[in-house]
Amino acid sequence: MAATRPVVAQPTGFVCRPVMPTIGAEIEGLDLREALRGATLAELRRAWLRWKVLVFRGQHLSHDQHVAFARQFGNIVNPRGPAPPASDDDVPAALEPVSARAFAKNAGPAGDAGDEIDQAALQFIVNGSFSADGRSRWTVQEDRWHADFTCAIEPPAATILRAIEIPPYGGDTLWADTVAAYQALPGTLRNLMDELWAEHRFTNGAVPLDAANPGRMASENAVSVHPVVHVHPETGERALFVNPSFTRHVLWLSPRQSAIILRLLFDHLASPEFGYRLKWTPGDLVIWDNRSTVHLAPADHLEEFGTNRLLYRAMIAGSRPIGVDGTQSRAVSGPSMTEL
């Protein structure tokens, strides 16, 4: 007999449909335009911590409704600082546009650093993956997995993305479960990783930061030292806390040793066993736990197919990561996330 897909009806009435064994769930039965009742919000938080990525289909929220939903999960932070992002429409300072066109525009060496994809584009340049003319159609963008702004001393706890314009094909987002990835390491490697700390930087300085609005994380080059394995502040679970977009080197190791250790972890994180891939539809809203996942948007080069991808992002304030020995992360330089 074929197994049926598990459907978990919550006591407060919504339905949670897990997608993968440890990560990703679709939530049905809630209208996010309305404020959530206390018991419902508590259930939703538990589902979010359990499944790490929650997807709400077809919500079609306004900017203000998006911000109001996000504030139920904590204070909103903006890496650009108090000034609202440059935009041609009325985007609240709490939200940032994330678009494929912005990526294409910014993929050149004098790009406008800022949002999720722009940052990845920067790293793309750092990695030297562009062809000579900078516009190779099928250049594979290597090492773009990241959690948002781990260069900051208090990286965001959550990111909330809302889809406005989604292409008929491509434009997906992928996540990987960093708790499962940690648990899947052999015990001897877990013990080693528990002991290590690593430096996270917004940029290694190789990228020209002459854009009009690069954001404070970029212009002031935020640098923090975090544990390679951190203890999740709400679940107590251990999770890998490195990513190829921000983690530059492991402390106390030689450059070669550090590169080998990080390569092992980055490849491990990208294993499909830990992954969840979302095909967006317009109106969808997703909240993910930035402390127990990494994510990436594949470089589909949508602009070359005459299509676009536009989402808006809000981020929720996080806490200073803590290693397995109870030691906290420390700031090296640069700004903190700005609470709005």
Ligand SMILES: [Fe+2]
């Ligand atoms: Fe991101």
